[in-house]
Amino acid sequence: MQPTHAEVARTLAAGNLPATAHIACRPGPHPVRHVTDAQGRILLLSPSDGALAAALRPAPDTGDTALVLDIADVPPVAGAPSLGRVWVAGWATPLAGEEARQATLDYADTDPATDLLDVGTSQVLHRVDVAEVRYERNGVLVDVDPDEYAEATPDPLHRMEFDLIADLADHHVEEMAGYVRRRLGPAARPGDEPRVVRLDRYGFLVRIGARLARLSFPRPVTDRHDLAHLLHPVLCHRCAHRAA
Structure with missing residues (x-):
């Protein structure tokens, strides 16, 4: 038995690895702090007055901003092969009120960061609703069905x-x-x-x-x-x- 492409993509995107965000029509890329919730949606935590929050600020006639999150595996020891790389594309929406409170709890399930207490003041959470997932390993690029990605679970031993x-x-x-x-x-x-x-x-x-x-x-x-x-x-x- 081996993990499916969807399982590896969920594992890489879970929040245990460094990630960068490429934001549509904005300078970048931006290093980001992130986790995924139970549905595989990306949660981004950043200072509310920082460069990432500014880049993700939606245009006046929209409520979200398109981006691609780029996450590469970091092998745990010398001589270990890489699991590859995943690109997760979607639309980022700033969260407030009850949505922000629930997302804070979801974020803390993976990373109980102390600055989650400041969400709504000096920190902001964005949620990325996933539209496209692409996974690459050893030069082979595959499209992962977003529904299969959402239904998969991250590997419990990866962290x-x-x-x-x-x-x-x-x-x-x-x-x-x-x-x-x-x-x-x-x-x-x-x-x-x-x-x-x-x-x-x-x-x-x-x-x-x-x-x-x-x-x-x-x-x-x-x-x-x-x-x-x-x-x-x-x-x-x-x-x-x-x-x-």
Whole structure:
């Protein structure tokens, strides 16, 4: 099992990676702070008197402003392949009143930033209603259906991927190497030292010399606790034989 294009796009857009906004008919681009809500809509947080808020100010005869958000993956460790890049296009609307209060709560679910308390005074939230999603990886560009993007969920391990891989490298090298060799069977060459370089809800990506191998979990994991439960037979010395 592997994540779909829509799932990767939602993961990249979730708010864990740097992003820039290209705003129609305005100078730029602008670095932005953002998250996505449960429907995949982009929420932008910025100073109400800043350059981004000024660039997003709608024309007098409109209520929104067209923009494209550009988000590129940052691999968690050296030797890890990139998940690619996503462009999310849509219309940004400044929020006020009850909409701003609800969006503040939605933003805090991903990033409980202290300046959310200043939304409505020194800070402003814009919501981007998504019209188009494009995803690129290894030179291949695909259009992601906006409805599929909205229905997908970000990977629950992406925000903590670096910490999880570092923990495996620091404390479970032998157990993981043995597990990988058992899974690969004859494909594992003598002297190869397997190293986990990516991790998502569906499995591991392991680098073995110049090669990459993907090892799938029996089922998608839901969170860090679920991952620990799933990996316990692999990482526990007393239970290692069960992972064979």
